[in-house]
Amino acid sequence: MLVLGHRTSEWCGVAPALEEDIALANIALDLIGQAKLWLEYAGEVEDAERTANTLAFRRDFYDFRNLLMLELPNEDYARTIIRHFLFDAFQVPWLEALAASSDETISSIGQKTVKEANYHLERSQDTVVALGDGTEESNTRMQKALHDLWPYAGEMFQDDEIDRMMQGESIAPLPSSMKKAWELRVERVFNDAFLILPDSDFSHSGGRQGIRHTEHLGHMLASMQFLQRAYPGASW
């Protein structure tokens, strides 16, 4: 969430239209605000005196646990829109499930953030249809973005040891259990958008476990973490 929030904030001032610029800046703000809630709680659970700020700004790339899809550079605007839609379509049912978590804090963060995620999904879904069913150029660029990002989408549904432990304690469902409903939604929306789903099940993996990251994450962190690296502990 932090990684996608930062990537989204990179559009601030350079998005293709003023309304898009404002929308993305607001979405970035929501995502970073949500990341703060999760990281604050992670710091509390870890109990090693790391705050949301330490976790965000003082960890190196190999300590980050995030979906590889979210750290890829923005590049084309079509890629930003497709990425948001693929992610939002997973986030909404995922956060709804977390709202029912046996853990009180996770449940309250889920209840709070799902409302924002719903609003994001509404927009990214409409924009996918508008651009897919737009001009020949917008359709071509959306199709290319979908083709480029598709091999990263499957990582959202890969279960690991921690997921299985959390499911055992009714803290969170298995990510894989979200896949069917997600597929139905994206198929329907891409169909409305005249976009063709790539015919491949291949998926990159390892970002959520910190086994690997793309070469892009380090560059992103160099810019995101600059201030805390140059002036450790700075506050205002």
Next chain:
Amino acid sequence: MVTLKAPTIDQIWDWLEEVPDPEIPVISVVDLGVIRDVLVDGSSVEVIITPTYTGCPAMSVISFDIEKALAKKGVTELTLKTKIAPPWTTDWLSEKGRARLEEFGIAPPLKSGSPERCPQCKSSSVELVSQFGSTPCKAQWRCRDCFEPFDYFKCI
């Protein structure tokens, strides 16, 4: 011995009524619905607030304004607590707050997700410009009759 009279819960609510929302100063933080509870124990006061949007930058200003306003009234022992569940909803905007928003030119939130009418000319022929606006809580709309753009307070 002279002691200052401890504030009552009602007094604290009245004082909070005077703290304006930093982005939309025509409504108070109480009208906005972010004050969830006020507890008084002798001279110590606890105010429980809830954020509107998780990333809303105005929340830290709101906390600071509350501290300042209560300090002016002589409250020295103040604890501000943030509580996120149950999550804030636009249902918590007061009736007075909704009326003031419209007077100010911001269409108040409706369950349907769209504004009822243009806050300027009251025409019901309005269209969406963008789901996002100048602050996290607003969307941009336009009136088809008077052509004025206006802010709509998003319904969440």
